[in-house]
Amino acid sequence: MEFRDSPWTKLDKDLTQCRLALITTGGVHLRCQPPFNMTDPSGDPTFREIPADASPSDLLIKHNYYDHSDADKDINILLPIERVFDLKQAGDIGDVNYRHFSFMGHIMHHHIDTLIEKTAPQVATELKSDNVDIAILTPA
């Protein structure tokens, strides 16, 4: 899929006034949530909501298409859930949103339509309703 242009939202606030959310495609989920579906070769276009105050020990990774053994040891290399609070404490950003979101990469075929038309816009709307100003997206 190729695009000729890019969407654009001008950053019109100082970072110290901004609320930050994280989005990863690394297949992160809470222990209590169903893992991403690895049996469908076209992937899984659903998402999981990750509370910002979740402990790293509450988080698991279900993603068979990359080696996540290091991220299993320290989730911050994939979803920097603790580091963003360090940024807030240091005054780099204004606030951390109360939730982040996780997808699974490797989404193919008909699931791309589901991602574009349904699940990605749904997460975007949720973040907007949270008054999030800025988002950092991390791949696997």
Added chain:
Amino acid sequence: MGLIQRSIEDVGISTISISLSKEITGKVRPPRAVCFGSLLGHPISYPGQVSRQLCVLRLLLKYLEEIRAPGTIVDIDSTAVDECAAAYPASK
């Protein structure tokens, strides 16, 4: 990931992502991306490297502010992260 980023930017949130493949990112054209030359599974450094993890995030915030042209992909040499980590050994 670029498709998700495009959706989030579309609703009025300024976004930046880490690119693991400039070729793929260049096709999807998210608004802002940084390529650190990271290895698969290690977009934000390695386990326990708190200073380096913070430096990667601070560089992302820096380029979130500085990029002015939609679709920009910034190449970052690993020495930039090294220098940042040396300057800020624990936190800012």
